[in-house]
Amino acid sequence: MEENLGQKKPVGVRLIRGFFVAFGLLLLNLIFVLGPYIGLWGIIVGFTVSGFALIASGLTLIFAYLFTIPAYLTVPALLIEHPVLMLMSSGILIGLGGIFMSLFIWLSKYVCVITGKYAMWHVDVIRGDEYE
Numbered sequence: 001m002e003e004n005l006g007q008k009k010p011v012g013v014r015l016i017r018g019f020f021v022a023f024g025l026l027l028l029n030l031i032f033v034l035g036p037y038i039g040l041w042g043i044i045v046g047f048t049v050s051g052f053a054l055i056a057s058g059l060t061l062i063f064a065y066l067f068t069i070p071a072y073l074t075v076p077a078l079l080i081e082h083p084v085l086m087l088m089s090s091g092i093l094i095g096l097g098g099i100f101m102s103l104f105i106w107l108s109k110y111v112c113v114i115t116g117k118y119a120m121w122h123v124d125v126i127r128g129d130e131y132e
Helices: 011-066 068-074 077-081 083-127
Strands: none
Touching: 011 083
């Protein structure tokens, strides 16, 4: 077995090796990584939008309480009879929506950081810098 005394392989060998490694990583990512990654982003976007919808529905309940004409058409009778219950439920909806939005926006930041590190790991593997 020959020892490589600080000499790098020729550029053509490294280029072909990098091409095959990149093709293998592409297949790996398309088969195993892409589906769960898109699913994770779907969950993050879905919960963020649902948080926005909860905030909007809480504000709509407050608006319906202040302007009682449309309230008889859209709000259940129990909430119309008890205005404190209507305001409390709207506060709960706004609070849950704020928690959902802030939590999943915070989570999306870390998913982006991990995605960047994963991409840089691919670059290191394709270059083969630390493996030669």
